[in-house]
Amino acid sequence: MEELAFLENASASFVDLEMSGPPANPLPFGRATTGRAERVDAMVLNPVTGEHLEVSNIIYERHPDRRPPDRAYWVGRKLKKCIFGVVKECTLLRFRNDALVPWEVTSGKAAVKIMSWQKIRELQHIEDPIKEVSAMQYISEGGQHPHVMGVLDVLKDEEYLLLFMPFCSSGDLFGFVQQAGRFPEPMARYWFMQILEGLTHLQKKGVCHRDMSLENILVDEYRTAVVIDLGMCLRVPYDDGETGGVADVSAGTLRRLINPLIPCGKPNYISPEVLKSEVPFDGFAIDLWATAVMLFIMLVGLPPWEFAREEDPRFRMVARGGLERMLRSWNREISPLAADLLQKMLREDPRQRLSLEEVKVHPWVLYEGGGAVPQAPGHEEWRG
Structure with a gap:
């Protein structure tokens, strides 16, 4: 039943959604759940060398019933700054009793x-990390x-909110x-197909990412693409199937269009209907639009435009079916086949764009020509 409902939504047109019911507001995510952070200095065993080392800045969840923690995080080097603080690398520790x-180093x-x-508190009106935590916990259920970044632990103390994620x-x-x-x-196909799998998972959960971009796709050591940064995502409304009211994805019905919202995301990737912010939009369609821009940049090495607006001559050319002509001029x-896929994903009118299911069966996506697994850049970096 759930798979049938997903397929129906993955292949639904904008017109289907218009007939599903009146536009609605996004649904709220559930309340974020957090554990109590305990920060200690302790002796740690290196199981490879047998050495003991006293280390600082070990964090784990302190359970109310005082049972032993499942794991701990030895916080290490700074990776980057973020709007609310900093991102750091951690080594996973195992409890030894x-x-x-008390702790043993692992390879994790x-x-x-x-x-x-x-x-x-100062910046919550701009971006709400509590909502991002709620969304990530929902996605990880x-x-x-x-192909979508999940949550390992969410802990807090008097000073900090700590969001632990895969590295x-x-x-x-x-x-x-x-x-x-x-x-x-x-190579572009290799990454694009993984991004589509990430989008598939988000759609199955009834979530619109709203900030899909190449900057929000991390790569792990196994050359796997992982969608990150759910700070702007929306929980898509669905028809309740009975009264004409609104339900969530579990109703197994068609989703609804979403009432206009203030545009957000990176300028190159925002769809024209979201930029105008005048008419209801389809949460899934705007993610697919951004994914098409990602594919364009992978294949061409440049963004197609600055803004998807009529004033931009590059957008006008693509909107009028001239994508191949523009690329020849560049x-x-x-x-x-690649040009055909992009042209059909980047149609200005969302009623004419490809659905997720149509993208997945496009001949360019299904092409079996193969290609080597790409290598990572010469430096290591984590960006979240």
Whole structure:
């Protein structure tokens, strides 16, 4: 039943959604759940060398019933700054139940976003990290997905909110494009298909990301693309199937269009209907639009436009079916199949764009020409 409902939504047209019911506001996410953070200095065993080392800045969840923690995080080097604080790399520790040397180093890594409560209070009107935590916990229900960033632990103390996540060691996909200039089509397809799997998971959960971009795709050590940054996402409304009211994705019905909202996201990637902010929009369609822009940049090495507005001559050319002509003028031609896919995903009218299911069965996506698994850039970086 759930799979049938997903397929119906993944193939639904804008017209289908207009007939599903009146536009609605996004649904709220559930309340974020947090554990109590305990920060200690302790002895740690290196199981490879047998050495004991006293280390500082070990964080774990303090359970009310005082049962032993499941794991701990040895917080290490700074990876980057973020709006509310800093992101750091962590080493996962295993509890040994030994009073003298209570922890043991493992090969596991994590990243922690350390957010100041003071900063959260000051800037919550701009961006709400509590909502991002709620969304990530919602997305992670039922287990981690390989192509969407999930949550390991969410802890707090008097000063900080601590969001622990899987560690991605190879930077973001935008860095790969910058290094390469542009991708050969087999490499672009390799990444694009993984991004589509991430979108599929979000759609199955009834979530619109709203900020899809190459900068928001991290790459792990196994060359897996992971969608990150759910700070702007929306929980899509669905028809309740009975009274004409609004339900969530679990209703197994068609989703509704969403009432206009203030535009957000990175300018290159925002769809024209969201930029205008005058008419209802389809949450899934705007993510697919941004994904098409991502594919364009991977294949061409440049963004298609600054803003998807009539005033931009590049947008006007693509909107009128001239994508291939524009690329010939740039001396950046791509295959006819790739151009066909992009042209059909980047139609100005959302009623004419491809659905997720149509994108997945497009001949360019299904092409079996293959290609080598891409290599990471020469430096390691985690960007969240």
